[in-house]
Amino acid sequence: MLYDIRLHLHYDYAAAAGGGRHQIRVLPSTISGVQRVIAASLSFAPAPNERSDFLDFFGNNVTSIAFRDAHDALDIRMSARVSVSRPEPGLDVSPDIGRLRQELAAVRSLASDAPHHFLTGSTHAGIDGAITLYAQGSVGGSAAGTAMDLCNRIHRDFTYDGEATTVRTRASDAFRLKRGVCQDFSHIMIAGLRGLGIPAGYVSGFLRTIPPKGKPRLEGADAMHAWVKVWCGRDAGWQEFDPTNGMRASNDHITVGYGRDYSDVAPIVGVLKTTGGQVGEQAVDVIPVVLEKA
Amino acid sequence: MRLAAFDEMLPEVSGLRRPYSAYDRWLKEQDPARLTEKMQDAERVFRKTGITFAVYGEQEASERLIPFDIVPRIISGNEWRRLTQGIEQRVQALNAFLDDIYHRQEILRAGRVPRELIAKNEAFLPEMIGVRPPAGVYTHIIGVDIVRISEDEFYVLEDNARTPSGVSYMLENRETMMQLFPELFQKIKVRPVENYPQLLRQSLAAVRPQSTKGTPTIAVLTPGSFNSAYFEHAFLADQMGVQLVEGQDLRVVDGHVAMRTTEGYKQIDVLYRRVDDSFLDPLTFRPDSALGIPGIMDVYRAGNITIANAPGTGIADDKAIYSYMPEIVEFYTGRKAILGNIPTWRCSEPDSLKYVLEHIDELVIKEVHGSGGYGMLVGPAATKKECEDFSKKLAAKPSNYIAQPTLALSTCPILTDKGLAPRHVDLRPYVLVSDRIQIVPGGLTRVALKEGSLVVNSSQGGGTKDTWVLDD
Numbered sequence: 001m002l003y004d005i006r007l008h009l010h011y012d013y014a015a016a017a018g019g020g021r022h023q024i025r026v027l028p029s030t031i032s033g034v035q036r037v038i039a040a041s042l043s044f045a046p047a048p049n050e051r052s053d054f055l056d057f058f059g060n061n062v063t064s065i066a067f068r069d070a071h072d073a074l075d076i077r078m079s080a081r082v083s084v085s086r087p088e089p090g091l092d093v094s095p096d097i098g099r100l101r102q103e104l105a106a107v108r109s110l111a112s113d114a115p116h117h118f119l120t121g122s123t124h125a126g127i128d129g130a131i132t133l134y135a136q137g138s139v140g141g142s143a144a145g146t147a148m149d150l151c152n153r154i155h156r157d158f159t160y161d162g163e164a165t166t167v168r169t170r171a172s173d174a175f176r177l178k179r180g181v182c183q184d185f186s187h188i189m190i191a192g193l194r195g196l197g198i199p200a201g202y203v204s205g206f207l208r209t210i211p212p213k214g215k216p217r218l219e220g221a222d223a224m225h226a227w228v229k230v231w232c233g234r235d236a237g238w239q240e241f242d243p244t245n246g247m248r249a250s251n252d253h254i255t256v257g258y259g260r261d262y263s264d265v266a267p268i269v270g271v272l273k274t275t276g277g278q279v280g281e282q283a284v285d286v287i288p289v290v291l292e293k294a
Numbered sequence: 295m296r297l298a299a300f301d302e303m304l305p306e307v308s309g310l311r312r313p314y315s316a317y318d319r320w321l322k323e324q325d326p327a328r329l330t331e332k333m334q335d336a337e338r339v340f341r342k343t344g345i346t347f348a349v350y351g352e353q354e355a356s357e358r359l360i361p362f363d364i365v366p367r368i369i370s371g372n373e374w375r376r377l378t379q380g381i382e383q384r385v386q387a388l389n390a391f392l393d394d395i396y397h398r399q400e401i402l403r404a405g406r407v408p409r410e411l412i413a414k415n416e417a418f419l420p421e422m423i424g425v426r427p428p429a430g431v432y433t434h435i436i437g438v439d440i441v442r443i444s445e446d447e448f449y450v451l452e453d454n455a456r457t458p459s460g461v462s463y464m465l466e467n468r469e470t471m472m473q474l475f476p477e478l479f480q481k482i483k484v485r486p487v488e489n490y491p492q493l494l495r496q497s498l499a500a501v502r503p504q505s506t507k508g509t510p511t512i513a514v515l516t517p518g519s520f521n522s523a524y525f526e527h528a529f530l531a532d533q534m535g536v537q538l539v540e541g542q543d544l545r546v547v548d549g550h551v552a553m554r555t556t557e558g559y560k561q562i563d564v565l566y567r568r569v570d571d572s573f574l575d576p577l578t579f580r581p582d583s584a585l586g587i588p589g590i591m592d593v594y595r596a597g598n599i600t601i602a603n604a605p606g607t608g609i610a611d612d613k614a615i616y617s618y619m620p621e622i623v624e625f626y627t628g629r630k631a632i633l634g635n636i637p638t639w640r641c642s643e644p645d646s647l648k649y650v651l652e653h654i655d656e657l658v659i660k661e662v663h664g665s666g667g668y669g670m671l672v673g674p675a676a677t678k679k680e681c682e683d684f685s686k687k688l689a690a691k692p693s694n695y696i697a698q699p700t701l702a703l704s705t706c707p708i709l710t711d712k713g714l715a716p717r718h719v720d721l722r723p724y725v726l727v728s729d730r731i732q733i734v735p736g737g738l739t740r741v742a743l744k745e746g747s748l749v750v751n752s753s754q755g756g757g758t759k760d761t762w763v764l765d766d
Contacts, residue, residue, distance in 0.1 A: 021546065021588045023577050050548065052592060057420040064577075064592050066546065108403050116413030117420065269577055271588040 001251045002038075002083045002289040005206055007224070007282075009076040009268060014276030016070035022270030026078045026224075027061040028205070028256050033087060035255060040080035046071050058112045060257030060265060067272075076268070081289065084251045089239070094144040094232035101197055103234045113238070115199035115231035117260060118190075124261040125190040125202070128172040132195030143198055144232040147241055148248070150192055151228070154185050155246030167262065182226045182244040183262055189228045189243045190261065199231035201258055203240060204265040208252040208286040222284040224267060227253065254286065299702040300444045301716050302367065313370040313764055316482045329364070329709060332474050336362050339470045360463060361757035363708040366471065367719060367739040371766040377448060377723070378733050380633030381438055383623060385725050388455055388610045390626035392432035395609060396422045406621045415615075417456075417608030419571060421578055425595055427604045429501040429728065434602040435494070435566075436725040437461070437738075440633070442704040449636045449701070451720060453619070455611040456603055457568050460738045461724050462526040465490060465533075467760040468736070483765040485735035491533035493726055493734065498564045500728035501600050510563035513537040513553060515544070517569050517585045527568050541569070546589035551599050564600040565590075571605045613662045613696050614640065636701060642693035650697040651688065654681050657697040658748075659688065672748055674700050703748055706759065708741060718742045720750050721761065735763035 007026055030037045044051075048065035056062050095103060104115055121127040138149040157178065164179035171191040174184035186202055193200035207225040227242040227249055240249035259265040303314045310318055340359050369377075394400050395412060402409050412418050437458030439451040468487050472479055495512065502510035516527035518540055531538035543553050544562070552559035567574065573583040578591040593599045609615065615622075617638035623631040639646040639657075650657060654673050661669040671684045688695050705716035723737035739759040740750035750756040 019545065021577065052549075052596075054592075054595065057423050064589065066589065068547075108405070108409065110399055110402055110409055110413055112420065112423070114409075114413070116409050119410065120414040263581070269581055271576055 001085070001208075002081065002291065003206075003208060003254060004285075004287045004289050005078075005080045005082060005254060006285040006287075007076075007078040007206075008284075009074075010281045011074045012279045013072050013074075013272075013274050014278065015274050016072045017272040017274035017278075018067070018070040020067040020071070020074070020270060020272035022065050022074075022268055022272075024063045024065065024076060024268050025056075025060050025204070025257050025265050026076070026267050027063070028080050028082050028254055029059065029061050031255060035082050035084040035086075038081040038083060040078070040082075042076070042078045044077075045075040056264075058258045058264060060259070082254050084254055086249065086251055086253075089248055092142050092144050092236070094142040094236035094239075096142060097139065097146070097197060100143045100231075100233050104199070104231075106234070113258075118199035118201040118231065119194055119197070121191065121194060122260040123170070123263050125171045125187040125194065125200075127195045128175065128191055131171060131175050131188060131191045134175070135192030135196050138192075139196060142232070143230070144236055144239055146196070147189075147193060147198065147200075147228075147230040147232065147239070150189055151241040151243045152246045154189055154243040158185060158188070160244065167266070182242075185243040186226045186228050187261060189241070193228075193230060201229045202261045202265060203227050203229050203249070203253075203255055203258055204262075204267070205256045206254040206284060206286050207242075207245075208254075208288060210252075222286050223282060224256075224284060225253070226262070229258065299716070299718065300442065300704045302442070302704050302706045302719075303714075304707070304716075305445075313368040313373070317366065317368060317478070320478060320481060326713070330711075333364055333709060335474055336364055336470055339473060340466070343466060360752050361743055362467060362470065363741060363743075363757055363759050364471070364474065365707050365709050365714070366760045366762045367706045367721070368762045368764065369736075370764050374735060374763045377440065377633075380448070380450075380631070381440075381723060381725060381733055382731050383627055383629070383632050384438065384450065384453065384619070385433070385436055385727060385731055387619075387623040387626045387631075388436070388453060389430075389432050389727060391622050392604070392607060392610050393430065394626070396425065396432075396606065401622065401625055404625070406625055407615070407618050411614055411618075412609065415609055415612055417571075417606070417612050419606035419609075421591065422604070422606035426597070427594075428503045428597060428600040431501050431602075431727050432604040433607045433610065434497065434501060434604075434727050436727070437722045438725065440721045440723065441636075441701060442721075443701055444704075448633055450619070450633050451636060452613075453611040453616065454722070456608045457570070458722070458724070459523040459526055459568075460722060460740075461490060462529045463758050464724065464734075464736060464738045464761070465529075467738075467758055471760045482762070484762045485765045487734050487736040490724065490734050491530060493732055494530070494566075495534040495536070497726040497728040497732065498566055498600070498602060501602065502563045503597055503600055505598060506563045511536075511561060512564045512566065513539045513544075513562050515539055515541070515565050515567040515569055517573070521568070523568065530566075536566075541573075541583075541585045541587050544587045544590075546587065546593055549593060549596060549598055551587060551590055551593050562599065564602065566602050571608060574601075574605060613660055614642070614693075617696065636698045639697040641688060641695040641697060646697075647688075647692045650695075651685055654685055654688075656700060658700050659684065659695055659697045662694055662696060670749075672700065675747070700748065703750075706739070706741065708743070708757075708759075715745070717745070718748050718750065719759070736761040 049068045050066040052064045138146045159179045161179040165184050171187035174180040190200040229238045229240045232239050257265040433455040437454040441451050442448050499510050514531040550561045552561050572580045573585040575586050575591040576583045577588050620631045641647045657673045659671045703718040706719045707714035708717045719741045724734050726732045739761045740756050742750045743757045
């Protein structure tokens with residue numbers, strides 16, 4: 001599938017802000033076997049005084065910007081054309097949890113995609129007794145089967161509620177509320193799998209939403225999305241699951257970055273000096289591109 | 295339980311040890327009443343200079359004087375040479391290990407250190423992978439804790455490779471001794487430690503970024519006056535003649551870290567930071583940190599500032615890694631470790647855990663990530679109830695703990711109301727790494743003031759002594 005993605009982040013500051021410095025992780029990158037970025041751009045208004053682009057440890061595109069002068073709003077626009085083509089999930093070759101542990105011990109690498117980084121609790125997805133107990137209900141059969149089952153149960157047992165949580169909510173709190181958004185469901189699934197000893201990480205990205213039949217696609221109605229990647233053993237490798245929708249990541253899932261949890265791939269983190277609060281807005285368009293045959 | 299310990303001045307078997315002979319002659323000539331007076335003088339000196347440390351978790355008296363004993367701990371030139379060889383080797387290995395862990399990871403590929411020990415460790419910073427610190431040095435200032443148990447046996451207790459503190463006490467102890475007993479330093483040739491601040495300054499200047507033009511600007515970064523070692527941060531900055539700064543004084547400007555001065559921003563080339571990794575940069579680590587400098591990690595990655603010690607250094611002095619130090623030293627230096635490790639049980643291993651739980655009343659159990667003597671159990675000194683409670687904590691999270699045998703740390707006499715009395719001691723020499731390794735002859739001797747106690751940490755009622763390395 002070919003998509004044009006547009007992301008618009010806008011912040012209004014109650015009082016003019018000075019000395020702002022931000023890191024932005026919103027640019028998709030080419031990932032072999034998943035997606036190819038054909039073109040991408042990221043722009044800011046006002047124009048920052050400093051800007052540098054680099055890849056972080058997990059291979060994510062990071063843009064670091066800084067402002068010297070006071071400004072009362074910040075506007076960030078990203079646009080990209082990405083072609084997504086994930087392989088069909090074939091035969092399940094992942095082992096059970098016992099074998100998975102042995103295979104894990106045999107992985108000698110600590111590269112950024114090594115499963116060892118994704119085993120311990122992290123800030124947002126800490127290992128939690130109650131979540132582990134819940135995840136145990138999905139144990140049986142292969143690791144991939146366990147992950148799929150947990151993914152489906154979270155989809156079924158939890159209520160989507162944009163008001164219940166914030167970006168700072170931890171897995172344990174969202175689990176008790178039984179509510180949240182994609183970020184919370186992903187953290188709960190990650191915490192659960194880690195509690196079982198299955199390496200799991202956070203994927204941030206975009207999702208193409210398919211409008212109800214007969215209705216036009218609403219532009220800007222989409223938001224950034226999050227799902228989960230799970231290490232399913234030496235042969236099956238990393239597989240991705242979307243607990244918000246109870247499905248495997250498909251060609252409708254466009255990846256921006258990977259991390260141990262939200263804090264590794266937050267779209268924007270920043271520090272600035274101001275008095276009073278800020279109001280932020282986010283708009284996302286994921287538009288399938290149909291190339292006309294010449 | 296009383297442990298039969300080796301006394302460094304008066305071992306029971308052989309009588310007075312040689313390094314102490316000149317001091318002993320002098321001591322015998324002294325009037326006991328005069329010595330008692332000198333003890334009180336010492337306390338006055340410390341009060342006047344304001345050497346204090348803060349104790350966490352105590353409401354009254356949040357700042358205390360650290361008790362000082364006027365009997366020096368004396369090490370012969372020969373003993374010191376042996377120690378320094380061992381320390382140098384260890385420090386080389388620590389830096390090589392850090393470089394390897396954040397680059398090629400040969401030691402993990404070779405299977406000498408388990409990967410999950412690194413990956414699961416909070417002290418390991420993936421953000422540092424592939425980053426090459428200026429001059430290739432990771433740990434610039436190290437305080438290796440060494441214990442002695444006999445004439446020839448020295449062991450490393452801990453490698454403090456992140457932000458070792460206490461060096462100001464080493465300096466103040468010497469200055470106090472010289473004020474109190476100037477005649478002693480004429481009789482006995484003691485190697486100097488007073489030049490430590492100059493050495494530190496030179497050492498930090500030598501690891502400046504390549505891009506630095508002219509004399510590098512150095513600053514000491516402190517979390518602020520509420521930190522237990524604030525006195526030391528201010529003291530060292532003052533002695534080196536550099537600025538003492540807090541995070542709010544610094545800003546990233548045009549790809550460099552700069553401090554606010556009355557004449558505008560001034561670029562900093564080398565930052566001796568006494569702030570923990572997680573607080574260093576809110577954009578990279580803890581977002582709620584107000585102690586750090588937003589964006590400093592970008593500057594660091596670009597090679598435009600030296601951070602001493604480098605972020606992520608903690609992975610080398612972690613207590614779980616400690617037990618692998620003999621392998622680590624051999625892997626990188628190609629030779630057996632000159633200074634041994636204390637045998638360590640890793641409670642994460644089921645067999646070790648079983649042993650530790652069965653022998654809890656004989657062992658010292660420490661938290662893997664703890665420091666300062668907080669959260670540890672000294673089995674032989676603990677009550678039955680304390681042991682039982684600790685067993686529960688241990689069983690609940692075994693990987694959080696290591697255990698070591700209770701060693702009969704050597705003793706050294708302290709002056710009490712009833713004359714000399716032996717007390718257990720350890721030693722923390724300070725090591726500076728730049729293009730070379732320098733070890734200040736001496737260090738901080740910590741002494742457990744309670745009779746029979748083995749805990750020397752100042753937060754747990756320990757005191758200090760001046761440490762003499764003889765120029766013989």
